Amino acid sequence: MSCAQTQILLHALLDGELDAGHARDVEGHLRDCARCAGEFRVHRSMQEAIASAGLRFYAPLSLRRRIEKALPAPPQRSANRRAVLKGFAMGTALSTAMAASVVVGVIRSDEQDRVLGDVVSAHVRSLQGEHLTDVETTDQHTVKPWFNGKLDLAPPVVDLTAQGFTLIGGRLDYLDGRAVASIVYRRRKHVINLFVAPAADSQGQRTKLVSSQGYNICRWSAHGLDYYAVSDINADELREFVEKFEQAAA
């Protein structure tokens, strides 16, 4: 292999893009040619310097909000409810009371499925692209005031380090088209996102643990807020997290 070829191919080697045969050829040349080997080292150290510097940009929250707004709105719950009720009104034998309870059941489970999908998406998004936290600190007294003025709710932020769940920060996120708080905890190497949203309705929801797309999600309501804890830790640990959080927040 010539120097001229190597000058190009060493980049493919650097990027792990060569098949085994060509990689062997290039490496063979680099062993024999000090000049090409020097080139390779320079480019490798530059690549490492770039990787460790972190050159990504992060989309401002205002942009995320603008794009969310530009996408078609999620289904209107009031419209759905009316449409289904009209169906019942047109000559069914069911009593109104029964119809109402069925309808409420249908709509609630629909909405919750969608929100659970959103919860998982938001969790996955937070793990990609190193944008896990907007405010990074283990101090609960820093995280809580950080949310002030950014949201129309005051999420309880508690430190659970002593209970085995380390507080690592907070983040603004979106669920179901609304801005919500995410409080971020770590259990060993696993991240737990705890989303806090204004309660969808006054009844609140009972604590329920479900699993979706390989993640465990626990949702519950307290004091006019809906909570969603999501993580890849196992269901027992997530339940433990929720218990510890509830005890500490109470």
Next chain:
Amino acid sequence: MLARPQLASVTPPVDEKRESVSGNGGSDHQDTARRFRDAALPYLDDVYTLARYLLRNSADAEDAAQECYVRALRHFDSYHGPEMKPWLFAILRNVCRAEFARRSSAAVAAEEDAQADEETSPLWQEPPASPEAAMIRQWDAETIRRLVADLPITFREAIVLREVNELSYREIADTVGVPVGTVMSRLARARCMLRKAWIAEDGSRT
């Protein structure tokens, strides 16, 4: 030569060809929007990053990223691959091209001339690497961003897609619409240019 077979390059969706997404209304429409949101929004930071490097201006980058998502949703029904990230990037490039046309100043033309020169000059002009040259100084992110931003756009784009957006050669080829071999030689050239600027930066500070 390369590990992956070369496929036909992907044609990004043609702009402004409105499809009948709005026609069917109701739940189909909303379902599409939801699937789109789940599939495409996780890459917003990637799209925004590429827009920042291509346009070199944060306000323009925000507008371009938003326009990219609006167009992508419009064409989402007909999306059958490639991977989501290269697909979004291909759309973003179209948006940016329109922005360049709008700017279409002497500055852009001058940049393209410089680029043509770089494309034809041989790599062999590089001085032989000395042992000291192997010592690449670690600049801070802001400095490296500036060095990258100063590269001619074709080479800047190649570096950013590879080193920042972490695409494979195949994905870069799909995004840019050139053969994989061209991606490799552009990257080689881009890194030589960047190294020159990187080392010159050292001189300018001491």
